[in-house]
Amino acid sequence: MKPTREQSNGLGWALVTPAVGVLLLMTIFPALYLLWASFRRFNLMTPDNAPFIGLENYRNIATNGDIRYSMLVTILFVVAAVGIELALGLLLALMLAPKSRSNAAAATLLILPMAVTPVVSALVWRELFNPNYGWVNYYLRQIGIMHEPIAWLSNPQTSWFTVISLDVWQWTPFVALILMAGLQGIPPEPREAAAVDGAEGWRLFWDVTFPLLRPFVAIAVLLRTLEAFKTFGTIRVLTGGGPGISTEIINLTIYRTALQDFSVGAAASLGIAFLVFLSILVPQMLRILARNSDLVEA
């Protein structure tokens, strides 16, 4: 006899229960636990002494100048890095989109930076930018661009340059590959029609190609932004948040608070505040990026 709809529903729910259990254990429960901890003065070593302190942890976030600074530099880092990656990625995509054997080979090589672990790439970058032994200073001096060695990690401006350049090197290919896929998927007819009407060069790109590419730009920017906000290993290894606190992004602060000071409550509040910020930011980004573009079609 064929099972009734109710029997099928019950069986279905029973079958997903293990997966729901894992989801609860790995995601829902930790999130709820963090929320609980964020309202307490909770240190890992004194779990039995975690008094409820209301919004004090959150108040501290709002009033602590160093935390506010960390949040600001995180946002600035993301804007700068993603902006540069988008520009360079688009350029690369335009160059490599036409199908040819050499372009296919170049596109394959593009994947290499993304395959390198961020910590390893940061270690290599640190050596490349070493003012005494690094290749960067050596070749800059060889070609006469500079005469005195630049201490790249000793100055806030050059430190940020080093951090952003690493992120750009590693993740521009990611943006380029998404945009390449978009360019290769654009039908040729609109461009041919526009060309017949006399459009060419920049006008052809801006008025015809780019609007069709916009959904892919939106995807690339959204994904890179979310990933950039999660940057940690790169900056931890490259600058350690220095010089001073000039490159102390919020993830470093959360790491120190949680895993070096073991102030679980304070770290939980930082994490949740960051989550709330991203929860507000991402829909706004989607609204702006999706304007006049159809992400579903993409």
Place this chain on the structure above:
Amino acid sequence: MKNTQIGDVTQTESKGVTRRHLMMSAVAMGLSLPVLSKSSVSAAPRTALLRQDAEKPASLNMLYATVEADVEAIKLAIPDFKAETGIDIVLDSQPYDALQQKVFAELAVDSPYYDVIIVDTPWTPALTGKLEPLSGYVTNEALNDVSDPALDDFIEKVFFDTAVYNPTASHLQFPDPTGIDVEAITGEGFEIYGLPLQANALVAMYRTDLFENADDMAAFESEHGRALAFPETWDEFTDVAKFFTRPDQNLYGTTLMPGNGDWATDDFKTLLAAWGGNGYMVSDDFTLAFNSPEGVDALTYYASLINEHKVTPPGVTSFSWDDASAAFTSGLTAIGMNYHTEVLAPDVQGNITYALVPEKETRGPHFGTWMLSVNKASQNKEWAYRAANWFTSGPTQTKMLAAQLHPSRKSVYEAAKTDENATKFGNFYDILGQSLALGVGRPRLTNYGAVDKEIWVAVNSAATGSMTPEEALQSAADKVKGLLQEAGYPVS
């Protein structure tokens, strides 16, 4: 399922699992898990009497560091421990950050998995409630059948700084760290929480070949009216460092470590102590000592080496221990300062001699020592103590010299004078032993990591010139005061 016919509509009452039931159960389960998990945590620490005839386990689990505490030395000794006792040591070694997280996570839940744990001094104030007090063990003859603790053989300053804490007020330093007497220790309300092993202190090193170059010796004497020698004082240090600063020859006077990290705090507190300040930086009564006039003067001098006298290599303000080591061993500087032996790069033709860091009013090089402790939740505490005792014993530490262990015992420094494993590094062990006798440790704060960070930021800011030393230290003081209050310390 119950079906009810109402007109043409069949209403079904499901008594099986519904979506709503599932979600409500999930939320209830999630909220109740903190309560359930506490009761499922491993056994609470035992406070049973010492069991002199405790059953010998087949193995003991040891949680250890990597290069920071010379794990190769431990690996060297493990077969001997097995031969002596028949017990396998299951060694789990972790790099520093991962080790700290593992130590704290294991001890926080009273996990009995690890029997013996290596503990670094900055962690101990937060861990005294989780480590087994050893005063009853070191005085129990039956438990010292494998090796003699010989407490008086430990370097006193190292022993008291590393292992002796007040269980109810872990911020206090032992009042009179002269002569290791268990009764005196417990009489003052303190306890012994481990046995020191890898003892590190800041030592200086210099290129003997440069200092003994005839032309340089003549030039220096002509310029300064005294013989060229490794400086005894920081004032002399400036002259010597400037003398060897020759950018056109890719040679600089000295390394320093003002990069973002604990190394910058350690550099600063060494000078703070030398300038006559309190090298602990925070007193037992929570008075901040690092932003004192001595601290400002010390940091001003430190920054002047970089910005005014320019005796350090480019990029020094981002230097860590490793960068300083690389700079010295590659021949970039004539003088270095670090916490271990150095070996010059193959393409650098030279020799290394070690020296005490210079003095101003006095000497107070930073030191910090690891200790082997017994997990309070261990099921094999008596044998875990025997293991800690054996690995830190004189004969074992002497054998570990082959892996460049930094000993914690006076007898081992004596043995090092003729042990070729030690003498191949010249006078390093002699200088290390002397430095440990003069060393100044860290303040005993449960949140030392956060305090450390504020101080290193101040040191780095002064070193880069982004803040004056006074501004930097005052800014750090304001933040440290807040941190101490957050940690529950009674800061006035």
